[in-house]
Amino acid sequence: xxxxxxxxxxxxxxxxxxxxxxxxxxxxxxxxxxxxxxxxxxxxxxxxxxxxxxxxxxxxxxxxxxxxxxxxxxxxxxxxxxxxxxxxxxxxxxxxxxxxxxxxxxxxxxxxxxxxxxxxxxxxxxxxxxxxxxxxxxxxxxxxxxxxxxxxxxxxxxxxxxxxxxxxxxxxxxxxxxxxxxxxxxxxxxxxxxxxxxxxxxxxxxxxxxxxxxxxxxxxxxxxxxxxxxxxxxxxxxxxxxxxxxxxxxxxxxxxxxxxxxxxxxxxxxxxxxxxxxxxxxxxxxxxxxxxxxxxxxxxxxxxxxxxxxxxxxxxxxxxxxxxxxxxxxxxxxxxxxxxxxxxxxxxxxxxxxxxxxxxxxxxxxxxxxxxxxxxxxxxxxxxxxxxxxxxxxxxxxxxxxxxxxxxxxxxxxxxxxxxxxxxxxxxxxxxxxxxxxxxxxxxxxxxxxxxxxxxxxxxxxxxxxxxxxxxxxxxxxxxxxxxxxxxxxxxxxxxxxxxxxxxxxxxxxxxxxxxxxxxxxxxxxxxxxxxxxxxxxxxxxx
Numbered sequence: 001x002x003x004x005x006x007x008x009x010x011x012x013x014x015x016x017x018x019x020x021x022x023x024x025x026x027x028x029x030x031x032x033x034x035x036x037x038x039x040x041x042x043x044x045x046x047x048x049x050x051x052x053x054x055x056x057x058x059x060x061x062x063x064x065x066x067x068x069x070x071x072x073x074x075x076x077x078x079x080x081x082x083x084x085x086x087x088x089x090x091x092x093x094x095x096x097x098x099x100x101x102x103x104x105x106x107x108x109x110x111x112x113x114x115x116x117x118x119x120x121x122x123x124x125x126x127x128x129x130x131x132x133x134x135x136x137x138x139x140x141x142x143x144x145x146x147x148x149x150x151x152x153x154x155x156x157x158x159x160x161x162x163x164x165x166x167x168x169x170x171x172x173x174x175x176x177x178x179x180x181x182x183x184x185x186x187x188x189x190x191x192x193x194x195x196x197x198x199x200x201x202x203x204x205x206x207x208x209x210x211x212x213x214x215x216x217x218x219x220x221x222x223x224x225x226x227x228x229x230x231x232x233x234x235x236x237x238x239x240x241x242x243x244x245x246x247x248x249x250x251x252x253x254x255x256x257x258x259x260x261x262x263x264x265x266x267x268x269x270x271x272x273x274x275x276x277x278x279x280x281x282x283x284x285x286x287x288x289x290x291x292x293x294x295x296x297x298x299x300x301x302x303x304x305x306x307x308x309x310x311x312x313x314x315x316x317x318x319x320x321x322x323x324x325x326x327x328x329x330x331x332x333x334x335x336x337x338x339x340x341x342x343x344x345x346x347x348x349x350x351x352x353x354x355x356x357x358x359x360x361x362x363x364x365x366x367x368x369x370x371x372x373x374x375x376x377x378x379x380x381x382x383x384x385x386x387x388x389x390x391x392x393x394x395x396x397x398x399x400x401x402x403x404x405x406x407x408x409x410x411x412x413x414x415x416x417x418x419x420x421x422x423x424x425x426x427x428x429x430x431x432x433x434x435x436x437x438x439x440x441x442x443x444x445x446x447x448x449x450x451x452x453x454x455x456x457x458x459x460x461x462x463x464x465x466x467x468x469x470x471x472x473x474x475x476x477x478x479x480x481x482x483x484x485x486x487x488x489x490x491x492x493x494x495x496x497x498x499x500x501x502x503x504x505x506x507x508x509x510x511x512x513x514x515x516x517x518x519x520x521x522x523x524x525x526x527x528x529x530x531x532x533x534x535x536x537x538x539x540x541x542x543x
Contacts, residue, residue, distance in 0.1 A: 022158075025157065026157050026158055026161065026372075027372040027376050027402075028372070028405045028406055029140055029150070030158055031369050031372040031373055031405070031409065032137075032406070033140065033151060033154075033212075034365050034366070034368035034369040034372070035366070035413075036133050036136040036409065037137040037365050039494075040134045040137045040349070041349065041350060041361050041362050042487075042490070043130040043131075043133070043134060045488060045490055045491040046129060046130040046133065047127070047128075047129075047130045049420075049492070050130065050417070050420040051123075051124070051127050052479060053123035053124045054111070054123065055488060056091065056113065056115070056116075057086060057090050058091065058114045058115055059090070059092055060088065061085075061088060061092075062089075063089075063114045064089055064092045064269045064270065065268055066120055067092045067114065068081070068094060068269055070094070071096055071110070071112050072293065072294070076098030076108065077110075078097075079291065080096060080292075081094060081095070081289075081293055082095045082287065082289050083095075083269065083287050083289070083290070084286060084287040085286065089273075091113065093111055093112065093113040093123070094111070095109065095110065096110050097109060098110055110122060124425040127430065127434060128431045128434070129416055129417060129419075129420050129434050132416060132431075132434060132438065133413060133416075136409070136413070136438070138151065138216070141412075141438065141442070148217075149216070151216045152213055155208075155209050158208075158209045159206070159210065162202065201368065201371075205368065210344070211344040211347055212348065215344070215345060215348060218341070262295065263295060263296070264294070264295060264296040264298070264321040265321065266294065266298060266320050266321060267322070272288060272302060272320065273285050275323050276302035276304075276316035279328050283306055283330070284305050284307070286303060286305060287302075287304070288300050288302050289301045290320060292320075295321075296321055298320035299319065299320060300317075300319075301315050301317045302315060302316045302318065303315045306331065311331065311339070311342040311346045311351070312346070313342070313346075313351065314329055314331070315328075315329045315330075316329070316330075372406075373406050376398060376402040376406075377402070380399050380402075380521060381520070396521050397528075399454035399458075399521045399522070400450050400454050401446075401449075403445075403457050404447075404449030404450060405446060407461045408442040408444075408445030408446045409442060411441040411442070411444070411445045411461060411464055411465050411468065412437075412438040412439065412440070412445070413438060413441075414465060414469050414472070415437045415438065415440060415441030415468065416437045416441065417472055417495075418437070418468060418472060418475070419434045421472070421479060445464075448460070448461065449461065454521050454522065455512070455513045455521070455522050455523065455524060456524070458506075458522075459506055459510055459513070462502050462505050462509060463502075463503075465499075466506060467499075469496075469499035470496065470499035472495045473495050473496055
C-alpha cells in the first residue's frame with residue numbers, strides 16, 4: 001500500500017512558487033526592517049552611547065525640584081518639560097526645547113542635570129541616532145506616511161510568505177528542522193540554514209508580521225478616520241493619544257493658548273510622585289511630563305513601569321496645580337482598545353521582559369535578516385547557468401540589488417553611528433546631518449554595487465561594514481574619560497559582534513570567489529549574458 005501524501009506535488013510546487021516570489025518582492029524591505037529593528041531593541045543604550053553626557057547619574061530625588069526650577073528659569077523654556085530619572089530618583093534630567101521653526105530657527109534641545117559638585121548644568125545631548133534607527137525600522141527611511149503604508153503592505157505579504165512556507169515544509173517539518181548539510185555544496189547548505197532558521201523562528205515571525213501590520217496601518221487608519229469624520233469617538237481617541245506625546249506638545253512652544261491661561265503655582269514634583277505611586281501598586285516612576293507649566297490647567301503625567309506585566313508602561317495624569325488625578329493608565333484600568341494596542345506594541349518590541357527577552361529578540365531580528373538575505377541568494381542560485389560563464393541578467397541584477405540594498409542599510413547605519421562620534425556637538429541641525437549620513441552610506445553602497453560585479457561589491461562592502469563597526473567601540477573608548485556603565489558596554493559588544501560577523505561573511509565571500517564553481521554570479525570570471533542563446537534554458541536548473 002502506497003503511503004498517502006499530505007499534499008500533492010502540484011500543490012507543493014504551486015505554493016513554492018508563491019513563497020519564492022513573495023519573498024523576492026518583500027525580502028530586501030524586510031531585511032532593512034529586521035536589521036534596524038534588532039538594533040532598536042536597545043534604544044536606550046544607543047542614546048547613552050551616542051551622548052556621553054547622558055551617562056552621568058549624579059544627584060537623587062532631592063535634586064528633582066532643583067532641576068525643574070532651573071529648566072523653568074531658562075530663557076528658552078516655554079510650557080512643556082520632560083523630566084526623567086532612574087530608580088529612587090537617581091540622575092534626574094530635564095529636557096525642553098528652544099527655537100521656533102516658524103521664524104526659521106531650528107529646534108534646540110536643552111538637557112539640564114546636576115553635576116558631580118551638585119550644580120545644575122546643561123548637558124551636550126544633541127544626537128537622536130536611536131530615534132533615526134527606530135524610524136528606519138518603521139518606514140525604511142522613507143517619508144513617514146509612505147514608509148508606514150509600504151511596511152504595512154509588506155508585513156501583510158510577509159504573513160502570506162510565512163503561511164506558504166509552512167505549507168511547503170509541513171509534510172517533512174522535523175526532517176527539515178534537523179537537516180543542516182555542511183559541505184562543498186554551498187547551495188544545499190544555504191537552503192538548509194534558511195529552512196532551519198525559518199522553522200525554528202516561525203512563531204516569532206508570525207507575531208512580527210501580525211503586529212507589524214497593526215503598528216504600521218493603525219496610525220494611517222486613525223488619520224483617515226479623522227479626515228472623514230472628526231466627530232467619530234475612535235478618531236478623537238486616536239488623535240488625543242497621538243497628541244499626548246511630549247514630542248507633539250513641544251511644537252506649541254508657548255503659543256497664544258499657553259500665554260493666555262491664568263498663571264498658578266505648581267505642586268512640588270515630589271508631591272506629584274507621591275500621589276501617582278499611591279494610585280498604582282508596584283509602580284516605579286521614571287519621569288514626569290509637564291504641559292502648560294505655570295498655568296492653572298497645567299498637567300503632569302507621571303510615567304513609569306510595573307514589573308511582571310505584559311505591558312509594563314503605566315502613567316498617572318494629574319493637575320500640576322492641584323494634584324487632582326485626571327487619568328490612570330495601568331493594567332486593569334485600561335479600555336479594551338488600549339489594552340490591545342499596548343499589548344501588540346509590547347510584544348513587537350519586547351517591552352514586557354528583561355534583558356534576556358531583549359537578547360532573544362535581538363538574535364531573532366538578526367536571524368530574520370539572514371533569512372531574507374539567504375532567500376535572495378537561493379533565488380539567484382537556482383537560476384544560474386551551470387555550464388556557462390555568462391549568467392542570466394535577472395540573477396546578476398538581483399545579486400547587485402541584494403548587496404546594495406541589504407548591505408547598504410548596514411553600512412548606512414554604521415556611517416550614521418560614526419557621525420555621532422565626530423560631528424561637532426554644537427553643529428546646527430546636527431540630527432539632520434546624522435540622518436543624511438545614513439543616506440550617504442546607503443546610496444553610496446547601492447551605487448557601488450551596481451557599478452561593480454556582485455562578488456567584488458560583496459567583498460568590498462562587507463569589508464567596509466566590518467571596518468566601520470569595528471572602529472566604533474574603539475572611538476567610543478577614547479571619546480569619554482568615563483565609560484558609562486554596563487548598557488554602553490553592552491552596545492559596544494554588539495558592535496564588535498556585528499563587525500566579526502561582517503568580517504566572517506567577507507572572508508567566506510572571498511573563499512567562494514577563489515575556490516567556488518566558476519559558472520555563477522559569485523565568481524570573479526562571471527559576466528551577465530549579453531544576448532539570448534538557444535539551449536541555455538536547460539542550464540538554469542540548480543545544482
